[in-house]
Amino acid sequence: MKEEALKNLAHELEVCSQCQLREAAQGPVGWFGAADSPIVFVGEGPGVVEDDFGCPLIGPSGQLLDKALWAAKMTRDRVLTTNVIKCRPKGNRTPNIAEADFCAQRWLDKELEILQPKVVVALGGVALHYLGNPDMRITRDRGKWFKTKHGFDCIATFHPAYLLRISNVKALNAAKWDVFHDLEAARDKALELAPDYALMSEEKTDLFKLFRRRK
Numbered sequence: 001m002k003e004e005a006l007k008n009l010a011h012e013l014e015v016c017s018q019c020q021l022r023e024a025a026q027g028p029v030g031w032f033g034a035a036d037s038p039i040v041f042v043g044e045g046p047g048v049v050e051d052d053f054g055c056p057l058i059g060p061s062g063q064l065l066d067k068a069l070w071a072a073k074m075t076r077d078r079v080l081t082t083n084v085i086k087c088r089p090k091g092n093r094t095p096n097i098a099e100a101d102f103c104a105q106r107w108l109d110k111e112l113e114i115l116q117p118k119v120v121v122a123l124g125g126v127a128l129h130y131l132g133n134p135d136m137r138i139t140r141d142r143g144k145w146f147k148t149k150h151g152f153d154c155i156a157t158f159h160p161a162y163l164l165r166i167s168n169v170k171a172l173n174a175a176k177w178d179v180f181h182d183l184e185a186a187r188d189k190a191l192e193l194a195p196d197y198a199l200m201s202e203e204k205t206d207l208f209k210l211f212r213r214r215k
């Protein structure tokens, strides 16, 4: 039932041109993963590789996320990944709060309403600001549980793109451990609330086998 509802929403998303962000993008990028998963990961928005392939978190950030998920005993096919905004902003800039609100109220809110996840993980500041509130700070508030505006249990962690930008080895190590512990906390809560659900497949999901360039 959730899958069917998501499929219908995906068809609507495909033809969305409700804001200017659509103009610079090849097309909207939706979500990927298991509709019945107790965990949903929310990133910021598609980058250039995601725009090319039409899949969220498939580029460098997504590859790092997949490694972190594997370490925390989760695979991409058993969770659901999505973004606050669906179209890549020109020049890959960070979307502003108005753009994030406009898009997420039309799409992300509907996805979450269908999915009814037990746990939401906000990847980075843009997701934290939308799911929580704009006064929250990723450095201060990551790793702490809060309720999203929709009433879902949510924990924030650093965005993988942030990890990719850290050049200091010590700082990078510390941030990686923080992410690992946040993912473990999310996994444990999800398994507590959905004990029969398998969050990990035997193999890592190879998104490049599942998606083709769309241009």
Ligand code: URA
Binding pocket: 043, 044, 045, 046, 047, 050, 055, 056, 057, 058, 059, 061, 062, 083, 123, 161
């Ligand atoms: N960064 C995100 O937040 N989401 C993506 O899909 C790609 C990069």
